Amino acid sequence: MQQRKSVTQEYTNSVLLNGTLETPKWWPYLVSILSFFVLVGIGLFFVQIYYGLGVTGLSRPVYWGLYITTFVFWVGISHAGIMISAILRLTQAEWRRPVTRAAEILTIFSLLTALVFPLIHAGRTWRIIYWLLPFDFARGIWPNIRSPLFMDPIAIGTYLTGSTLFLFVALIPDLAVLRDRTTGLRKGFYTILAMGWRGNPRQWKMQVVGGILLSALMLPIFVSVHSIVSWDFAVTIGVEGWHSTIFAPYFVIGAVHSGVSAVVTMMALMRWGWGWNDFIRPEHFDALARLLTVVATAWLGFTFLELLFSLYGLDAPEIALREMQIFQYPWNMLFLLFLLTGFIIPVPMWLFKRVRTNIALMFWSSIMVNIGMWLERFLIIVPGLSRKTPFVFTWESYTPSWFEWYILFWSFCWVTLLMLLFSKVFPLVPLFEQKESEVFSDSVKIGRANVPTIFREEEE
């Protein structure tokens, strides 16, 4: 079913390692520009620490704003890795092969970024040890395990550890390839990381089994991470629009929606940046878009369910909040934009194969989804806070300051920079998976056409 040009192993090696063993012309420029932006962002963070959170646009009662929105957004993006890698690996979806590595590192880097945001958000970042580390010998006070904010770092930390292991296991064969093609210090580095990979059948078996086991282990974590993030909101009885029981699955499906879209964006960039046209092919976009269509529709269902649940109670403040969120300026504009970009524009587009296989269109539609998904989080967090209780002396609206916008921009720069640096050290597309699929593939003559096929040994 998948049309492809047959490629030799040598060709695979030479092309897919072009980012690692050679340096693309644009790479140094882009990395330096991004480094500059990232350093400015870090500097601004210290400015914020020095002066206090007054530099943001937050007020009373809108205590959470862009930072938490972005935190949830990046946790959402992180669901890409597991969705693509683990689920597709377990279901043996063949088209996953070039996608997995990118998805996994996107998971890791977006998680790293997400973890930074609560620190940026906290009023006293330097006291974070009270929060993140459950050790306190001097005072005899432990963190509050009832608090979802305490569960957050634990869930994300577990997810991060698991994802890193998962990535590492999948990297080992490729590291051996690199080890054999480098010299000097670099060789030493790859030698240590490759852990003596020789490619013998026992090692292959262990690698495959390890990968599958980790995939299976990661699935519950994948569900729990965003559920816990959703509890950050769901447990607060004081905020209308937050305390919904449907939040956990709603957040998870939303995360998958945004994560898979982010993978599409990244694949398009990889194809354009490194010229891996033979490996990242339109049919992969096609497959991802089909998956997205399903996920997006499920997500839309949850969106309406959430609305429905909140309105069903006929709770006046809740109704008033929804009224504001959907009909009042400027929230109505944001809500419209959110629906348009999150579903109404991209999903009908994906119904057409010509769109699905058009990489530019897929790129833009996936970006659109992520704008929508970011807005979704924003629309959950901010209107609820600005219209929280019936006290008239407390209601303030919220306009993010340029400071917060920059930190948001910084996070994108930071993730991109990490990816580019990663690409210089490790291959972004798994070589061994590519070769494996090459080995499995053949063409079967059906009628007059030669149809490419995958042969796989039956499981015993």
Added chain:
Amino acid sequence: MKLNRREFLTLSGKSAAGAVLFAACSIPEKELIVQSPVDMPEDLVRGVDQWYATNWSEGAPGDGILVRVMEGRIKKIKGNPDHPITREGSRTIYDTALQVHYNPDRLNTYKVRRSKKGILSNTSEAEANKLIFEATKKNKKIVIVTNPTKSTSGWVSKKFVQSRGGRYLTYDPLDQYNLYDALNDLFGSYDLPIIDISNSENVLSFGADWIGGWISPAHYSSSYGKLRSENRGFFAHVEPRHSITSAAADTWLSPFPGTEAEIALSIANVIINEKLVSDQQISDFLKIFPDGKIEYGYNPSDVEKRTGVSADKIVEIARKISKGKSVVFAGGSTSAYTNGKYNTFVIYALNFLLGSVGKEGGIILNPKVEVDYIDGSNKSNSIKDWQEELAQWRAGYVDTVIIKGVDLVYSMPNSLDVKGALANVENVISFGTSMNETLEASDIIIPETTFFQDWGAEIPNPLPGFKTISLQQPVVTKNSPGTKSTSSYVDKIIELESSLGSSAKSLVKKIFDNEFNDSDNGGSVKAGDKGGFLNGVQQRGGFWNIKQTSDQKTPRLKNPFKHSIENTFSTTNDSNEFHLIPFTNYLNNGKLANIPFAQQIPDPITSAAWQTWVEINSHQAEEMGIKEGDIIYLKSDAGEIQCLAYPHPAVQPNTICVPTGQGTLRGGRYSEERGSNLLKILSDKLDPETGSLAWASTKVSVKRAGGNKKFPKFEGTVEAFPIEPGFPILIVAPGETAHEAEKKNHHKYQEKLNLIEKDKNNNHNGISSEKN
């Protein structure tokens, strides 16, 4: 490192504060410097607080306050529950005095202007003293100007000008001149009577924001608390502005400005026609009026047309106040129209109709208190006096003017041109704790001590019905942290004229020594000797004798009015003309404008702070296209200012209310370039009877300047919705429990919510009837 005592105190202050400031981190930014002081004053024990009883003569005259002193610094102020004026009451601005004392912009150097056109420059105390001594020699013509006060400083001022053959004047912006005058006609005394609200059953007040800021808010607001206890008394308030007094009233009537007397007469009319009170009282009342009757045309329905107040309400109030102990009084804007005195007179006269003069729960006349070494006047000089006085200054007939406690340049209307007058006076000597416009226009500036550092005694105004002397004593030393080289006004004047005594402390001592000699039974302090007596007075914050009450039995009842007087407004010849009702808020007519604590207390009604705003009716604002925060120009015949609009529902159409106090040009970081000075655009209309400024008789035109600023207010900006009707302020009817009221509200609320359900029910009638 050698330190003298003063530097030590400053230093230890720094270190303590430094350590306090970095509190949130476990490592203090600076090591606490442990000083071992040279000697050990008793109030310098660390961690032990002392409460001293004293009195804030300028900010809250007459109120007894308690000051908490810790480590030689002032920490907190509260009302003195022992003091007969304050009782359990308090004034919102008490705590702002801390920042009068610890103001970063406080004056601490003598300044002098060497030639009339020169600039002010710092100088030494010795040089300044020499110059002052020169300027106040025996042959000089001297005028002293202070805020209205009846205290030792008033006595000193008066005696000093007497010794030099000069004059002593007082000035107060938004004064109550007409009130004193009218009361003098009625009761034969310039001493204000006290209104016994706490024992009253029905209270009707006109114009005076007596809970917020009129004359003695600490006393009256505590009385309000008692009025609202057990036998909840009825309270109606008539004022064009919705002040907190209006908000507290059971019935608020908003008349057209200047028509308050008509409402009072209409109420009288109802009472007389329906014969609700005894004939004796009616004839007492009618005696006041020419021909023994009030003019015709005061039946409520006629009055409704002229005043905008509903006739039903007038009748209702008339019936209510004619039963039980009632009191009627007026002040504030009511007595500040061109017919202000007439208004005030007529309204107070109602008390004769109700028979509540000199009775519990009515108006209680105060005794005339004559105390040696305490003098002065609570009644400020009228604008007419001032016009004459300033003419003298301008003509150069005055050599030296000494100004204390009042910012003349800031607070006098444009028409008087004080600045020009001051320029023609050879020596202008000003006392002040921080810079202001008058000090800026002076030749010699003397940094003044605050009341925390000085001795004094004062007679409260009004007295609580018996003789009372409030004591002011130093609670921190002259050179305590936060102040440098300041001098007390009284001491300085005594320095210039040694025949007055030796120091403020000696004067106060003499006052209370005399009291000890005369003290009979009923005095608040009992002691065996003078020393013990003064100690007792210092502990209690004053001396009072509940037996020394007024012996005045027959009121004077002098009526200067032959016929009713109408208010006349200034005009701007503009179609968009509004009545302007100025009011005093926490800034105390600009006196506290450089106090951040005072600036940032949200105004109760608008919740605005830090700005000059215009309260305008929300419907009218909508018609005119004015939104909250719009910059608007107010233009009167005397000038123009810029303010921010705040539309709210409780303003009478065609009336705007603007607070005073902002727009002080000098005064430091907290007040400069902030808001506008309303006092400057007040028209120079006078009450022809008394010659006092009719400060509520100005009309202004309102024009949008274009442009909108974020309105600095505490209130939220997002539109509110209620969870339930009656939330969060539950209102119950007398006798109803909160639970019942909640249930009732809930019922209403459900009805509202079930609207959707009801629509459904209308379509399926069968189901709905079953449900119900």
Added chain:
Amino acid sequence: MVIENKDRNWGMVIDTDKCTGCNGCVIACQVENNVPLNDQNKFERGRVMSWMRVERYWEGEFPEVKARFIPIPCQHCANAPCEPVCPVYATYHNNEGMNIQVYNRCVGTRYCANGCPYIVRFFNYWEPIWPEEMRNHLNPDVTVRSRGIMEKCSFCIQRIRRGARKAKEENRELEDGEITTACQDACSTQAITFGDLNDPESKVSKLSKDDRSYTLMPHLNTDPNVIYLASIKENKEEFQEEKANSHD
């Protein structure tokens, strides 16, 4: 020991019928508890900090209009929604019925502020600015909070500690009414009463059983220790009419 073993339950009763909205409590609280100055920027940005706030509500249309006031301090809920969400236990309930905020523990996640339905928690967006001179009037009994932490009404815990210590040193029980909060001291009309709700004889527990008593947002089941007494509608006749209407 500073605290007596006796379990107290500090509570406050606020009579909205007596409240005039004069803001005396607001400023008294600010001075007592070293609450930072609110400059104009804080008003414009909606970041005003006042542990006690007086809310004003409009009722009706001109001329039958009325401003009603209600002072709102921290409600010290027995079942406080702010407590379980704090990741570091910077806010918790103590055995005196108070909701405590520990400044040195707080990391500033502002989660508690989201949890609080009464919005009585305040965040220090900036380092508080106290000019050198004004530091002199800071209350040494109360920590001056730095930027980045939450703060709120503490029921003037420093006064409770001071009073309890004094009673202990004098070897006697704390008397009812001996400890007053700053807002209570500043209230001219005696609308605020403070005391031990566990002591059936105390003034505050008697008032809390008044017919007019209610708590804010009972539907959230927060069980506040601040109890309000309802305002009284003056017009009896009107009320009776309404009552008659509501029963059909």
Added chain:
Amino acid sequence: MKVIVPIIGLGGLSTIAILAILFAGLINAWLGQPLPVLGFEQTFDQPINFPHTKHAGPVTEGGLGMDCTYCHRTVENSSSAHVPAVELCASCHRAIGSENSEELKKLRESAGIYSENNQVIVDPKKASPINWKRVHRLPDHVRFVHSAHINYLTNNPGAIKNIPEHLNIYGKENVLSSEVCSTCHGDVANMEQVHQVEPLKMGQCVNCHRENGGPTDCAACHH
């Protein structure tokens, strides 16, 4: 080779992990008991080298055996112990003590005492305070009250720690206020230069409160 490479890899990783844990432990230990670095010096050269040994030391060892509360007067009824005023020192040292002692000269200078024509004159105007350096310091978010602690310890001598040898308070029901200071301050009477002997960190406070049934409510000290 097959075996060595993974061993090196894993070994490196675990070494890093162990080092990280050790480092974290070190940080925690430092926070728990600050070492005398970074401004945590536990003793200082005072402006006047005041010998506690001479004043408060037991008579048997050549001291005067003065009671702590003679100078630290407010310790029993105030939150702070109070450093004595110069006038208190001067009240004795106007006459007592060698005329040539360097330290006493400094003291007399501070107190405004000088001799003129063989007459001792005290001039308060020339007096100036002494800037002692603080040795025992608590962070400012802690409200430590001396009086309450003295009160408890004098009635419960069992809770006193670091009891100096020369004090015989075992088995007593009530002790003097000056006999309980050692719990936090050590045996000051035998220190040539006063130094901090206890960490005085929160852990110590909390432990002691737990042992003695003191309040462990955060708001007991932090408000």
